[in-house]
């Protein structure tokens with residue numbers, strides 16, 4: 001009986017540990033961290049990655065938590081862990097896994113940014129909007145740290161940008177890049193499947209020396225996730241063509 005109680009207790013403990021892991025922070029380099037929050041998508045709990053960069057001018061947040069309960073907790077965690085305040089936040093496209101916290105952070109006195117394209121899409125789709133926008137690729141300078149935005153072309157969405165850290169050779173690909181962890185093309189409601197491969201090529205040519213690539217969802221790796229994204233798009237196109245052929249054959253019958 002005692003054994004059983006212990007077993008139940010430890011089971012409960014590990015179970016609640018998992019449930020409580022609403023914010024996971026992972027170190028990528030001395031100054032760069034990935035933070036992951038979770039939200040329900042198609043009935044299952046789905047992870048979303050954002051990034052933050054420690055600079056001598058404060059912490060720069062790339063995207064906001066998807067889980068709306070984690071906006072303040074992320075700020076507090078960064079403060080406790082690094083004794084640093086978040087001063088700027090840049091969103092990489094208009095979907096809510098990138099923008100949900102923009103207004104919250106603006107109210108906290110954080111300078112929030114997106115591209116002009118993203119800014120407009122947020123207004124149209126009634127997503128939270130950044131306070132500021134940039135109209136073309138922009139390099140932010142925070143002390144010694146350069147944070148570069150780049151628009152590779154349409155892909156996951158028409159407005160997706162990526163963030164490049166030249167010194168660290170880290171690319172935050174966001175939802176433009178698919179994780180090698182799975183083969184799912186994900187949410188393509190606003191995607192441009194036809195333009196995506198060329199946009200990937202643009203990105204590969206722009207930053208040929210990337211060492212770590214952070215996708216919007218699931219685990220990160222090196223630049224092979226870009227090739228993996230291409231493969232997923234090709235497979236998707238193949239399946240679509242097959243479906244189309246089947247429909248045509250059925251119509252003939």
Ligand SMILES: [Zn+2]
Pocket residue numbers: 095097175216217
């Ligand atoms: Zn996404």
